[in-house]
Amino acid sequence: MIGNTTHFRSKHSNISQKRMLNAYGWIFIAIGVILLTVFLFYPILYSLYLSTTSTKGIVQRFVGLNNYINLMNDQIFLKALKNTFTILIIQVPLMLFLALILAAILNDKSIKFRGIFRTGIFLPAVTSLVAYAVLFKMIFSLDGLINTILLNLHVIQKPIPWLLDPFWAKVTLIIAMTWRWTGYNMVFYLSGLQNIPYDLYESAEIDGANKIQQFFYITIPMLKPIILFTTVTSTIGTLQLFDEPINLSGGTQGPSTIGPGNSLLTLSVYIYNLAFRGMPNFGYAAAVSYVIVFFTALLTIIQFRVAGEKE
Numbered sequence: 291m292i293g294n295t296t297h298f299r300s301k302h303s304n305i306s307q308k309r310m311l312n313a314y315g316w317i318f319i320a321i322g323v324i325l326l327t328v329f330l331f332y333p334i335l336y337s338l339y340l341s342t343t344s345t346k347g348i349v350q351r352f353v354g355l356n357n358y359i360n361l362m363n364d365q366i367f368l369k370a371l372k373n374t375f376t377i378l379i380i381q382v383p384l385m386l387f388l389a390l391i392l393a394a395i396l397n398d399k400s401i402k403f404r405g406i407f408r409t410g411i412f413l414p415a416v417t418s419l420v421a422y423a424v425l426f427k428m429i430f431s432l433d434g435l436i437n438t439i440l441l442n443l444h445v446i447q448k449p450i451p452w453l454l455d456p457f458w459a460k461v462t463l464i465i466a467m468t469w470r471w472t473g474y475n476m477v478f479y480l481s482g483l484q485n486i487p488y489d490l491y492e493s494a495e496i497d498g499a500n501k502i503q504q505f506f507y508i509t510i511p512m513l514k515p516i517i518l519f520t521t522v523t524s525t526i527g528t529l530q531l532f533d534e535p536i537n538l539s540g541g542t543q544g545p546s547t548i549g550p551g552n553s554l555l556t557l558s559v560y561i562y563n564l565a566f567r568g569m570p571n572f573g574y575a576a577a578v579s580y581v582i583v584f585f586t587a588l589l590t591i592i593q594f595r596v597a598g599e600k601e
Contacts, residue, residue, distance in 0.1 A: 337576045337579065337580075338576075338580065340572055340573050340576040341357055341358075341573060341576035341579070341580050342354055342357065342573070343573040344356075344357070344571065344573045344574070345571065345572040346569065346570060346572075347570070353573070357573055357574050357576075357577035358577055358580075360574075361577060361578065361581065366555070366560065367578060369552050369555055370555045370556055370557050370559070371557060371581070373460070373552075373553065373554070373555055373556055374529060374556045374557050377460065377467075377528060377531065377556070378525065378528045378529065381464045381468060381528065382524045382525060382528055384464070384468055385468045385471055385475065385524065386475055386517070386520055386524060388468065388472045389472045389473070389474075389475035389476040389478075389479055389520070390479055390510070390513070390517070392411060392472065392473075392476045393476045393479035393480045394479075394505055394509055396408050396411075396476075397480060408477075408480065411472065411473040411476060412474065412476065412477055413473065414469055414471075414472075414473055415470060415471060415473050415474035417470070419533050419534075419537065422470060423466070423533075423534065423537030423538055424537075426465075426466045426469075426538065427453065427538060430452035430453060430462050431452070432451065432454075433449065434452075436450075436452070437452075453538065453549075453550070454550055455550060456549070456551035456552075456553035457553070459538075459549050459550050459553045459554055460553050460554070462538065463534055463535060463538055463554060466538065467528075467531075467534055470534075471524070471527075475520045475524065478516050478519065478520055479513060479516060479517075479520075481516075482512070482515075482516040483509070483513070485512075486508070486509070486512045486513075490508050490512075491504055494507070494508060514597065517597075518593060518594070518597045521593055522590050522593055522594075525586070525589050525590070525593070526590075529558075529582050529585055529586055529589075530557075530558050530582065531556045531559075532556065532558035532559055532562065535549065535554035535555070535556055536548070536559065536562075538554065539554050548563075557578060557581065557582050558582070560578060561575045561578050561579050561582075564578065
């Protein structure tokens with residue numbers, strides 16, 4: 291009898307402990323769900339609603355899809371869209387190709403001081419954004435280091451107005467972004483190269499394949515998932531480009547302009563100008579932000595399709 295009672299109490303205690311653990315688990319899950327709802331889902335849904343309104347200060351008026359329709363006739367928006375895609379089409383492929391080349395070179399075991407070179411190329415990614423923007427403004431000024439070198443080498447006859455001309459301002463921005471993010475993407479490729487069996491390269495070399503052939507027929511196919519990952523993340527980052535144009539524009543930034551001839555105006559900068567400069571219109575700014583969401587989703591789907599990914 292005593293044994294049965296002890297067994298019953300033990301079983302009851304185990305059930306109570308399980309219920310208590312389940313209760314704690316639900317509490318932790320509830321906290322996470324509440325935080326995600328308050329700081330993620332609610333802002334997304336509210337911004338979607340906001341994009342259908344004309345919101346200026348506390349005055350809010352429902353306008354339906356008028357904000358999206360008006361975008362097609364907004365010359366500043368079209369300029370920002372053109373600038374963003376110009377930078378995206380040129381900078382992202384250039385940066386990823388350089389990162390891939392550098393990763394392949396620095397993965398070669400015959401190269402001495404590989405760690406130092408890897409660290410040096412990666413360092414720009416962890417450099418202060420303001421510091422590197424000031425550095426580029428200095429070396430790309432009319433009497434800066436770049437113009438001085440080019441003049442002394444007789445490559446140019448007069449200083450290039452890097453940050454004063456619409457074309458050269460874009461070139462400077464692309465150079466700055468490439469300098470900062472190439473090493474960051476190189477690290478991903480280096481990690482992927484560690485998983486490629488070295489026997490493949492040795493076999494290819496025995497069969498007469500040179501380094502270039504090995505790069506295109508072994509390295510690139512084997513790094514396909516990582517190349518897809520870096521392409522998607524770089525595309526998203528460029529569509530959201532904000533910090534570099536703001537910092538490089540310097541004194542040429544105004545309430546509705548940034549850079550010479552609005553050459554550094556991107557979609558994210560335009561959203562910032564709409565929301566916080568001049569006469570703020572949060573509804574219209576939210577509509578522009580959903581244009582970024584649309585193009586991000588569209589380009590990501592295209593990149594997955596091109597890469598042949600089914601999942």
